[in-house]
Amino acid sequence: MKRQLIAAVGVAAMVVGLAACSSDGKKSEDKSGSTSASAADKYKGKTLKVWTMTGSAPKGWTDAVKTEFETTYPGSKVEFTAQEWGGIGAKVTTALSEGSVDVLEVGNTQTAGYAASGGLLDITKDKAAFGGDAWPANQNESAVLDGKQYAAPWYVTNRxxxxxxxxxxxxxxxxxxxxxxxxxxxxxxxxxxxxxxxxxxxxxxxxxxxxxxxxxxxxxxxxxxxxxxxxxxxxxxxxxxxxxxxxxxxxxxxxxxxxxxxxxxxxxxxxxxxxxxxxxxxxxxxxxxxxxxxxxxxxxxxxxxxxxxxxxxxLGGSNLAIASQSKNTDMAKDFLKVALNDKNEGLFAAAGITTNKPALDAAITGDFALAAKAAAAAGSITPNTPNWASVEDxxxxxxxxxxxxxxxxxxxxxxxxxxxxxxxxxxxxx
Missing domain, CATH: 3.40.190.10 (Periplasmic binding protein-like II)
Known part of the structure; x- marks a missing residue:
């Protein structure tokens, strides 16, 4: 992991003018309007665009998630793109407004800004399906705005x-x-x-x-x-x-x-x-x-x-969110189920990183990682407001x-x- 992992702050003030979209609720189709005959092939021919930040995911995580999803849904494709923290605010703002990204990693201090702008999908009803019942309250706080869930906590780290x-x-x-x-x-x-x-x-x-x-x-x-x-x-x-x-x-x-x-x-x-x-x-x-x-x-x-x-x-760290303008919201939700399952989230614990599920953190080893895990239980985030970045500037x-x-x-x-x-x-x- 790199220093920029936690330095992903200060972009929330740049996030403005994004129009939110909501699904029409018809059947189990996604926003592309296609309906599948079976769960296995419902994403056949579709590509999900996922942005993660350089240095965030542990070794092997991207390949593991991609393989599991594409195997579970034959004919689908997950396209990962690693982004740099420098200048990411403007880049994410543009991508969210254009609908050119489906799932993205956002710093936990950024999430409120993107959510307030309408750029992130409300996933409140899907929280349990993503394993949210196990998320520690002090981690999940950054993914919630005005009582609505706009992201899933992914991992945290601390001093x-x-x-x-x-x-x-x-x-x-x-x-x-x-x-x-x-x-x-x-x-x-x-x-x-x-x-x-x-x-x-x-x-x-x-x-x-x-x-x-x-x-x-x-x-x-x-x-x-x-x-x-x-x-x-x-x-x-x-x-x-x-x-x-x-x-x-x-x-x-x-x-x-x-x-x-x-x-x-x-x-x-x-x-x-x-x-x-x-x-x-x-x-x-x-x-x-x-x-x-x-x-x-x-x-x-x-x-x-x-x-x-x-x-x-x-607590510094990142969340995973779905772009509200994504044309593949059902596919994105199924992706999060895979990305956040115990096997894949457990790769963070194996790498010595505190996860979003305390039960998985029993696998953490290493002197620094163990000290960080112990301290994380008493951790908290900065005030959860879109304007927080202006304080850190x-x-x-x-x-x-x-x-x-x-x-x-x-x-x-x-x-x-x-x-x-x-x-x-x-x-x-x-």
Whole structure:
């Protein structure tokens, strides 16, 4: 998987003007109007166009799904096209309006935008047939808008603590900390250990970490108040989350308070071998050219206040949706049944990726993957609104809020300032 997997945000604001179509409900035919004599050959001569993003599906998934579908429905064809995340918003918008794609992968923070525009088919009545009864609520939230199901959750990933095993041992530390207090104690020991330049590398604008801590406290960056959105940075929950965030960030000697995890790339900082820990995604880990070898890196979920539950995390990932303008909606629905069945969804678990069915995740192995799976249970997504992308666009008010308060700004007045900015962005007319 690649970094762009989770960076698929910011396109929802581009999704406008798509007209939704609905099926006419006649017999079991699709929008092409053809009726088949049997279930096996009802898609004979038809081609289903499916878009997935480069680096998303695990090895073998595409071939397995294509083979199963084309075998189940002789004479049918599934045409997969791998898309790049760069510039995908405009490309998807055009394809949805033209009806040139049938099934597509969309980032979970994109889904509300495409759904609100009318670009995605309402699949509420089909949820159970796709295995939806097993989907975790925190994953499925991103696929629902105004009470209607517009996509199926496909997979998620999230951040965990990566630590330098050699420095950990040098500091006399053994095993993963069970609580945040334990973790603070570990960082204190690392701070006085020879050869440790930074107990943890954590720049001040690592807002995804703050997001998780906020969700742990039961708070949200923004929420609906009647028919309007209001910011949540000034809430009591946010203040508690910020105190935890501030304490963690205080152990980052070299982490700038006005930069995020990509400036510089934290994998390069951690990869030097003199940093005790970092909090990041799988593709943010040092590569093979780094001084810190991969087998010298251990993982654990960021602990919570008590040992029974880790801190919350932001769940990044993707959903699978059907284009509302597709002329093959019945075929697309049958495709999703195949794509999301236990065998094919299980290929994600085998590759160490958290799936949309907890029962399948028992097959997950690997230290990073196991830590991510444990943390995912306490995960959540960003506010589910078509306008969320405008918040993440630079200048990101959450990042600016964190920097301002870390640099000594008054919490209440600073939070009020940026809550107002968030509310204005989220309440924009589409």
């Amino acid at each position: 965990v603590v990566a630590y330098n095993k050699d420095l950990w041992a040098k500091a006399g530390l053994t095993g993963a900390p069970k609580t945040l207090e334990d973790f603070y104690g570990d960082l204190e020991k690392l701070k006085t250990t020879e050869g440790v330049a930074d107990p943890i590398y954590m720049p001040g604008q690592e807002w995804y970490v703050y997001f998780g801590l906020l969700s742990s406290e039961g708070g949200k960056i923004a929420k609906k108040d009647g028919d309007k959105w209001v910011g949540g940075l000034g809430s009591p929950e946010s203040q508690k989350a910020f105190e935890t965030y501030k304490k963690l960030q205080s152990y980052s000697v070299t982490g700038p308070k006005d930069k995020d995890e990509a400036t510089p790339q934290q994998k390069d900082v951690f990869g030097k071998g003199n940093v005790g820990a970092m909090i990041g995604l799988g593709w943010e880990l040092p590569d093979e050219k780094a001084a810190l070898a991969k087998d010298k890196i251990g993982f654990f979920p960021l602990p919570g206040k008590t040992a029974d539950k880790p801190s919350g995390v932001f 630079n200048p990101n008010p959450v990042k600016e809020f964190l920097t301002a308060v870390l640099q000594g700004g008054d919490f209440a007045s600073t939070a009020a300032k940026y809550d107002d900015i968030i509310a204005k962005k989220l309440n924009q007319k589409q």
